Amino acid sequence: MTVRDALNTALDEEMSADPKVFLMGEEVGEYQGAYKITKGLLDKYGPERVLDTPITEAGFTGIGVGAAYHGLKPVIEFMTFNFSMQAIDHIINSAAKSNYMSAGQMSVPIVFRGPNGAASGVGAQHSHCYAVWYASCPGLKVLAPYSSEDARGLLKAAIRDPDPVVFLENELLYGETFPVSAEVLDSSFCLPIGKAKIEKEGKDVTITAFSKMVGYALKAAEILAKDGISAEVINLRSIRPLDRNTINASVRKTNRLVTVEEGFPQHGVGAEICASVVEESFGYLDAPVERIAGADVPMPYAANLERLAVPQVEDIVRAAKRACYRSVSVAAAA
Amino acid sequence: MALSHLKSSSSGSNFLKPLATAFSLRRPISTSTDPITVETSVPFTTHRCDPPSRTVETSPQELLSFFRDMATMRRMEIAADSLYKAKLIRGFCHLYDGQEAVAVGMEAAITKKDSIITAYRDHCTFLGRGGTLLEIFSELMGRQGGCSSGKGGSMHFYKKKSGFYGGHGIVGAQVPLGCGLAFAHKYNKDDAVAFALYGDGAANQGQLFEALNISALWDLPVILVYGMGTAEWRAAKSPSYYKRGDYVPGLKVDGMDAFAVKQACKFAKEHALKSGPI
Numbered sequence: 001m002t003v004r005d006a007l008n009t010a011l012d013e014e015m016s017a018d019p020k021v022f023l024m025g026e027e028v029g030e031y032q033g034a035y036k037i038t039k040g041l042l043d044k045y046g047p048e049r050v051l052d053t054p055i056t057e058a059g060f061t062g063i064g065v066g067a068a069y070h071g072l073k074p075v076i077e078f079m080t081f082n083f084s085m086q087a088i089d090h091i092i093n094s095a096a097k098s099n100y101m102s103a104g105q106m107s108v109p110i111v112f113r114g115p116n117g118a119a120s121g122v123g124a125q126h127s128h129c130y131a132v133w134y135a136s137c138p139g140l141k142v143l144a145p146y147s148s149e150d151a152r153g154l155l156k157a158a159i160r161d162p163d164p165v166v167f168l169e170n171e172l173l174y175g176e177t178f179p180v181s182a183e184v185l186d187s188s189f190c191l192p193i194g195k196a197k198i199e200k201e202g203k204d205v206t207i208t209a210f211s212k213m214v215g216y217a218l219k220a221a222e223i224l225a226k227d228g229i230s231a232e233v234i235n236l237r238s239i240r241p242l243d244r245n246t247i248n249a250s251v252r253k254t255n256r257l258v259t260v261e262e263g264f265p266q267h268g269v270g271a272e273i274c275a276s277v278v279e280e281s282f283g284y285l286d287a288p289v290e291r292i293a294g295a296d297v298p299m300p301y302a303a304n305l306e307r308l309a310v311p312q313v314e315d316i317v318r319a320a321k322r323a324c325y326r327s328v329s330v331a332a333a334a
Numbered sequence: 335m336a337l338s339h340l341k342s343s344s345s346g347s348n349f350l351k352p353l354a355t356a357f358s359l360r361r362p363i364s365t366s367t368d369p370i371t372v373e374t375s376v377p378f379t380t381h382r383c384d385p386p387s388r389t390v391e392t393s394p395q396e397l398l399s400f401f402r403d404m405a406t407m408r409r410m411e412i413a414a415d416s417l418y419k420a421k422l423i424r425g426f427c428h429l430y431d432g433q434e435a436v437a438v439g440m441e442a443a444i445t446k447k448d449s450i451i452t453a454y455r456d457h458c459t460f461l462g463r464g465g466t467l468l469e470i471f472s473e474l475m476g477r478q479g480g481c482s483s484g485k486g487g488s489m490h491f492y493k494k495k496s497g498f499y500g501g502h503g504i505v506g507a508q509v510p511l512g513c514g515l516a517f518a519h520k521y522n523k524d525d526a527v528a529f530a531l532y533g534d535g536a537a538n539q540g541q542l543f544e545a546l547n548i549s550a551l552w553d554l555p556v557i558l559v560y561g562m563g564t565a566e567w568r569a570a571k572s573p574s575y576y577k578r579g580d581y582v583p584g585l586k587v588d589g590m591d592a593f594a595v596k597q598a599c600k601f602a603k604e605h606a607l608k609s610g611p612i
Contacts, residue, residue, distance in 0.1 A: 022521070048521065054551070059510050059544025066514015066528075069499050070449065072521060093504050094511055101490040102500070103483035 001185075004174040006148035007037045010155040011075065013187040015045055018073060021159060022049040024064055025077025025114075034079050035115065035174055061087030061112075065094045068110040068164075075159060078114035081130045081168065088133075095164040096139035111158045113167035116144075117211065117262050118310050120172065124298035129263030131210070132272075134166040135240040141165045141193055142240040146214040148178040150237055153191030161193060168239075170211045196243035198250070202232035205256040205320050208247060208273055210236040213260045213311065220316035229324055239269060247273060248281045255286040256323040262310055265293035290319040364394035374594035381576050383583035383612070386601035390593040396442065400592050403441075404434040407458040410467060414457065414474060423474045426503075427488050430458040433561060437462040439595025440529065440559075444603060446496040447524065449515040451508045452531035454489035456501045459531070463498035465491065497526075506539030508532060509558060513545040516556035516606070527555040527606045529599070534562065537575055546611060550582050553610035557602040561589060583612050 001009075015021045022045075027034045029042040029052040042050040053060040057078065064074040078084045084091065091112060098106040117129035135142045143158060143165060145151040151169070158165035183189060199214060200221055209217040214235045221231040232250050236243065251257050257277055259270030270291040277289060295309040369391050378385035411431035418427040430437070433455075440450070441462045452459050457470055465481060473480025474488055481491050490501040499515060502508045512530025519526045536542055537560055549556050560575040576584030583605070587598040605612045 051552070054544075054547060056544035056548065058541040059513075059548055062507060062510020062541060062545055063514040063517055063548060066451070066499075066511035066516075067518045067521070068514070069494075069511065070515050070518030070522075072518050089504055089507060090510070094502070094507055098500075101482060101486040102492040102494075103481075103485050105482070105492045105494050106500070 001148045001180045002175055002177050003145070003148050003151045003169075004035070004037060006151035006180070007155055007169070007174075008039055008041075010152045010159075011038065011041060012044070014156055014159040015041065015049065017187070018159075020071065021073045021075065022051065022067075023075050023077065024051045024053055024060055026053055026055055026079050028052060028077050033077075035171060037169075037174070038077070057083050057086035058090065061090040062094065064110055065090050065108060068095070068108045069098070069106055071109075073109045073111075073159060075111045075113060078112065080119075080126060080171070081114055081116040082126050082128050084112065084114070084130065091134070091140070091164070091166070092137055096137050098139075099163065100139055107162045108164050109162045111155075111161075111165045111167055113155070113158075114169060115171040115174075116168035117170060118294070118299060118306075121301060121303065121306065122299075123301045127299035129261070129294070130166075131168060131239050131261070131263055132268055135242075135269070135272075137240075139164070140240060141238070142168065143193065143238055144168045144210040144236065146173070146211055146235050146237070148180050149184045150191065150197075150235070152180075152184055153189055154193070154237060156190045157193050160190065165193075168211065173212055173215075176215075191237070194238045194241040194243060196237055196246040197235045198232060198246070199235045200231070200233040202230040202254065204230045204254055205258060205323050206232045206234060206247070206250040206254045207258045207260060207316065207320060208234045208236055208270075209260040210239060210269065211262070213262055216311065216313050217260055217316055219313045220320065223313065223317050224320050227321070227326070229320060229326070231320055236269070242272065242276070244276045244280065248277060251277050251281050252284045255284055256320075257285070258290045258292060258316065258319045258323055260292045260311060260316055260319075262294050265291060265296055268293050287323045287325060290323045292316055292319050363398055365398065367393045367395050369393055370397075372593050374588065374597060375591045376588050376594070378594070378598065379576070379586035381574075381579070381584035381586075382581075383585065383605065385585070386597050388597075390597045392593060392596075400438050400442070403438050403462065404592070406467070407431070407434040407437065407461060410461065410470065411457060414471075417471075417474065423488065424476065425487055426454065427474070428455040430455050433589060434458060435592040436559075436561060436589050436595050439592040440599045442592070442596045443599035444529070445526070447526040448603070449497045449499055449512070449519070449526065449528040450531070451499040451502070451512040451515060451528065453502050453505060453508050453533065453536065455533070456489065456491050460491040460493060460498055460501070463493050464496040465493055465498075506532070506536035506541050509536055509539070509542040510545035512558070513549045513554055513556045513611075516549065516554040516611075517552070519555055520553070525607060527557060527603050529557045529559055529602075531559045531561065533560070537578065546579060546582060549611040555606040556611045557599070557606050558611065579611070582610075585612065
């Protein structure tokens with residue numbers, strides 16, 4: 001099943017199960033979805049439940065949050081999360097904080113979903129990763145699926161959750177196919193929020209990743225295996241709440257950690273994971289934590305520059321070898 | 335004292351009992367519901383719609399409740415002002431004294447199934463929706479007994495079960511949220527409307543026009559209620575706020591006249607249910 005179909009079927013099943021669920025966003029209806037994620041849903045559920053909006057994120061996001069205040073369950077699509085910045089006040093101040101500020105009176109069961117992070121050749125304003133922007137805010141849940149199983153299970157969990165959820169998809173993963181079990185295809189399938197998945201077990205080094213980078217980390221693990229390094233790959237699935245227990249348990253087993261993300265390095269997901277491991281498992285670390293992230297520049301357009309600006313499999317392999325003291329660190333060589 | 339032996343027949347908090355009983359000691363006040371008609375002080379000015387009648391129906395009971403509620407609101411805000419100056423209320427404290435007729439007139443025209451949302455000048459609107467003075471002062475002073483358990487403060491009062499959705503600190507945010515409440519009313523087909531209250535700051539916000547455009551496109555039963563605050567010449571090129579909706583009809587109402595407000599809200603609710611935003 002492709003990730004696209006996984007998301008489509010998850011939306012379909014949740015809309016069928018609960019009449020309060022509705023979709024809102026640019027091109028979600030008549031155009032069948034900018035990336036065809038919402039294909040067929042307008043025909044099936046009608047224009048009262050699948051709403052095409054003008055290009056006014058602040059307006060329609062606020063309307064979505066207001067509807068959630070009253071008890072409906074909106075799924076708001078951002079064509080990419082770059083445009084969510086137009087609406088970020090409503091995501092943070094109107095949605096995330098309301099439950100706390102009202103001492104529990106105002107639950108906001110809303111989902112904000114859409115593609116996040118680097119795509120291909122779309123330039124600086126269309127390639128930003130927002131994982132840490134949202135993950136730093138108490139009151140929000142932030143999910144980042146990788147496989148079709150992740151996409152189905154996490155989106156269903158997000159829609160059923162009574163709190164606001166930011167659901168970060170990846171445009172380049174939409175067309176990828178993953179094997180899915182019968183359990184995943186069942187309409188009641190749901191994944192827990194806040195639990196990471198160990199995609200591949202290992203004993204020499206832990207590699208954490210989310211979204212597209214999970215695929216890269218798995219490829220890196222194959223290459224490392226040929227050099228006798230057994231890497232454990234953790235698919236975070238949930239950026240907030242972060243599954244600190246799984247990460248720390250893994251580091252306590254392997255004693256070495258590489259964090260991988262596509263977004264900018266400063267104050268990134270890797271920074272938070274590193275801090276968490278230093279706080280909870282310092283004595284178990286045999287090497288400094290290695291952070292692999294996107295280059296600290298706005299995303300360039302030229303293909304060769306773009307390739308240099310995002311992590312590649314070789315970068316992950318090199319970092320894992322550095323963590324295992326199999327190569328000299330860049331700083332020591334200079 | 336004789337007052338303590340008398341049971342008040344009025345509904346209201348403990349704070350109101352002495353006031354009501356003092357009145358009933360001195361002279362009889364009618365609680366009759368016989369209709370009386372009153373004319374609004376000034377006629378309505380309209381934009382793209384016909385005005386409602388200047389003749390408003392009321393009753394002695396309603397008149398007394400208007401007085402009692404507005405007097406309570408005024409005293410409450412003045413007390414809050416003193417507490418704020420004494421630093422017993424921290425942070426922000428935005429007062430509504432002077433605008434009591436709007437809160438009271440609006441409540442008289444609608445039900446608790448209708449929704450109201452406003453910005454941070456929310457003390458009296460909250461009281462009108464069924465809040466108690468104890469909840470209000472406890473919240474302002476950061477106590478557990480406050481309506482938000484002390485976690486919200488002056489700007490974050492909510493009473494979801496009687497249709498009051500806050501209480502918002504970011505200027506202008508409440509307008510799209512109010513349109514969202516109207517969306518929910520229409521989705522649920524519950525014949526109720528949403529009132530989104532805003533002031534001069536929000537009147538120029540882009541998100542207001544974004545939400546108004548969508549509301550007009552989707553015929554959402556939302557009523558945008560503007561109330562004056564900042565000097566017009568400082569912020570607004572066009573001070574005719576009731577015309578700012580352009581393709582959306584508007585009504586200019588004397589906010590000092592509770593009957594005009596009641597009539598306007600009744601008219602606006604009917605309009606919103608039939609034809610969309612106003």
